[in-house]
Amino acid sequence: MPPTAPIAISCGEPAGVGPEVAAKAWAALGRDMPMLWIGDPRHLPEGTSFEAITDPAEAAAVCTRALPVLARDFGPPLRPGHPNPAHAPGVVAAIAEAVALVQSGACSALCTAPIHKAALIDGADFAYPGHTEFLAALAGDVPVVMMLASTVLRVVPATIHIPLSAVPTALTEQLLSETITITHAALRRDFGLSDPRIAVAGLNPHAGEDGKMGHEDRDLIAPLVERFAAEGMTIFGPMSADTMFHPAARARYDAAICMYHDQALIPIKTVDFAGGVNVTLGLPFIRTSPDHGTAFDIAGQGIADPTSMMAALDMASGMVAARAGS
Ligand SMILES: NC(=O)C1=CN([C@@H]2O[C@H](COP(=O)(O)OP(=O)(O)OC[C@H]3O[C@@H](n4cnc5c(N)ncnc54)[C@H](O)[C@@H]3O)[C@@H](O)[C@H]2O)C=CC1
Numbered sequence: 001m002p003p004t005a006p007i008a009i010s011c012g013e014p015a016g017v018g019p020e021v022a023a024k025a026w027a028a029l030g031r032d033m034p035m036l037w038i039g040d041p042r043h044l045p046e047g048t049s050f051e052a053i054t055d056p057a058e059a060a061a062v063c064t065r066a067l068p069v070l071a072r073d074f075g076p077p078l079r080p081g082h083p084n085p086a087h088a089p090g091v092v093a094a095i096a097e098a099v100a101l102v103q104s105g106a107c108s109a110l111c112t113a114p115i116h117k118a119a120l121i122d123g124a125d126f127a128y129p130g131h132t133e134f135l136a137a138l139a140g141d142v143p144v145v146m147m148l149a150s151t152v153l154r155v156v157p158a159t160i161h162i163p164l165s166a167v168p169t170a171l172t173e174q175l176l177s178e179t180i181t182i183t184h185a186a187l188r189r190d191f192g193l194s195d196p197r198i199a200v201a202g203l204n205p206h207a208g209e210d211g212k213m214g215h216e217d218r219d220l221i222a223p224l225v226e227r228f229a230a231e232g233m234t235i236f237g238p239m240s241a242d243t244m245f246h247p248a249a250r251a252r253y254d255a256a257i258c259m260y261h262d263q264a265l266i267p268i269k270t271v272d273f274a275g276g277v278n279v280t281l282g283l284p285f286i287r288t289s290p291d292h293g294t295a296f297d298i299a300g301q302g303i304a305d306p307t308s309m310m311a312a313l314d315m316a317s318g319m320v321a322a323r324a325g326s
């Protein structure tokens, strides 16, 4: 990969705030961080300084004066705040194209703007609940882990986009073991922690209260934590989820493995919505994303906060450097 290979940004749902936060992130960071936006340039906010290019190798030079764009035609016009399923094939293709560029080495990392899953299902028969699962499939069905990370907290939901009623069955020893192993390796490789400290949440209230309020904590989670600890990992749990996210508790670990989506995402979006980054661990390439969604309620108004997108680009850039050993 050339040292100036840009970070590929897939446009995400064009009716959401994705194009706006990408344009704002370029304005703030683009002079120092090569990036390449893939999408329909008609969807960028009016007045965005962009240049259509055809070769990602041109991005680094262009990025100092304009947002480099691989321009694609998504068809019908856009109404901010109103997703059009007709745009869905373009949205999915932009993600796939960005992945191909990263896999070929033409781009250094992938940063995805948020998608609206329903529009992709309606308009493109999208068979995945989110980027995470789609990227795992594009990478060859590798096991992956979702991490939401900010400077104050890192959380990992062991199960992701499934109904709450399906969580207990989905929580198997294999899933939890893979989740912990992938998280531990990524904390070492990408976050520079030589001996990461991992806290594991319980599933049930009070981590099951010794089997009186559910058995998964005692029968599944505790033995697994003991096994990893016996192998030398710094890991503890199961913790009562209600008391593991206050500041003193957070200071005791580098990442919290949580049992389901909201157990992980509520605390981080509460303590650092603006600075949170969604990063997929376990892929053979680097992928980050802002922690927020499409924000249809404010799309097209010019008021979207780009902080999370900027943090996602920063994190991707840091991971590229960490993997290059610099
Ligand atoms: N990585 C991804 O592709 C993600 C996609 N989504 C999708 O986004 C859609 C909407 O999800 P919601 O739950 O409504 O969450 P959301 O994050 O889009 O919006 C929640 C609230 O936060 C505000 N907000 C979000 N981003 C903001 C920004 N950059 N600046 C200022 N305010 C901002 C919104 O205006 C809204 O009031 C759903 O279809 C969901 O699946 C949600 C999260 C991540």
Ligand SMILES: NCC(=O)COP(=O)(O)O
Residues within 6 Å of the ligand: 129, 130, 131, 132, 133, 265, 278, 289
């Ligand atoms: N709630 C997180 C989310 O929806 C992001 O999912 P993904 O598209 O990154 O898989």
